[in-house]
Amino acid sequence: MQLAQVVGTVVATQKSQRLDGLKMLILRPFGLDGKLGSGYLVALDSVGAGLGEVVLYCTGSSARQTEATKDRPADAVIMAIVDTVEVGGDVKYQKGKT
Amino acid sequence: MQLAQVVGTVVATQKSQRLDGLKMLILRPFGLDGKLGSGYLVALDSVGAGLGEVVLYCTGSSARQTEATKDRPADAVIMAIVDTVEVGGDVKYQKGKT
Amino acid sequence: MQLAQVVGTVVATQKSQRLDGLKMLILRPFGLDGKLGSGYLVALDSVGAGLGEVVLYCTGSSARQTEATKDRPADAVIMAIVDTVEVGGDVKYQKGKT
């Protein structure tokens, strides 16, 4: 599992029926230094994540283990909105603070 | 899941029967800066994607979760044709515009 | 499977119900030279691992093969706390020594 920040959205009308009704969000990797890494991925949302939030996502077949994503043709899902990230006693991220 | 642009095709007559009747397309990674990344992959098409279109694909066992790709020996499938990509309030891609 | 050191924790209240009651730990890769590599990942804990311990984790669908993580939307799990790492006759790591 990785931490990431929600930075955008993907909209598609012509798609597999099994993706109907699911939000597709663009994520950028969240570094432990608080900076966003390079690259990005697109993940389904199972928890109502919003733009700017730091989230936890998982990939592969595990991405189909939430109620929302069972049997979906998707290899990444957001399954938690992060409150706190703590490393070596230091709070690296806390929701609502910047 | 990743965004990519359809740039080519692969044709093969000598192949697993389970690939019969499926189009195999060559994809190059689509960057959020609108440029294509290096590298490429081959994906099955489940939505009628055409050359030049920006698509969403997924990999691994999730690639077998569309009607078209169930039980197929394939680890990548296109399951959406992208209309809009929006990041940080900016439209990074819109279908039909260049 | 990879070796890693437990360096931190992630807390999230808004999450998939299937993650309830599971500790989410931050791991950094453990090199055979005894140094931590760059990057990190978040893994579920199935063995009661603590901060600073060197652990073994696995990823993908295999991460759902412990009693604790069956059917969970998680792609990484700690399934062993390491006692000894030996390479080419040299002990590279021994629990309790630094």
Add this chain to the structure above:
Amino acid sequence: MQLAQVVGTVVATQKSQRLDGLKMLILRPFGLDGKLGSGYLVALDSVGAGLGEVVLYCTGSSARQTEATKDRPADAVIMAIVDTVEVGGDVKYQKGKT
């Protein structure tokens, strides 16, 4: 899925019984510029591929979806011998031509 060229073979007598009777081929990645990339992998053959041929392979659980590789402990399989690779209107590879 990726394109690759068959460059060699691996022979092993002491192995999982479930690998009996299957050819193990060494593949090197095939670039769209017609050059072989660095690195290599070993794949099971399900289509009678020969040395020098350009093939399509897939990885992960999808590699177990051919008749030949069902339930095998193998994470890569060749499931097509490529006739033509076309990118942007140019034929990048055609079987039988060099």
Add this chain to the structure above:
Amino acid sequence: MQLAQVVGTVVATQKSQRLDGLKMLILRPFGLDGKLGSGYLVALDSVGAGLGEVVLYCTGSSARQTEATKDRPADAVIMAIVDTVEVGGDVKYQKGKT
């Protein structure tokens, strides 16, 4: 699948019960030039591999397809001890010769 050399062992007493009785070996990637690559991984052994031997391993769910590793929380397994590696007509490795 990849070739690797067995270079070490990992011992852990506090672990998932499903790992009981299985040897955990440290592997380093084996290059076609006969040199070991950087990095390493830990794999379960299903064939009685010994230190110094060149082996074939696979990863992901396929690692659970040997008799020894069924339902185990492990994402890498050694399923063959390599006798010969041949590339482009040259023997790159032969068991028992150095």
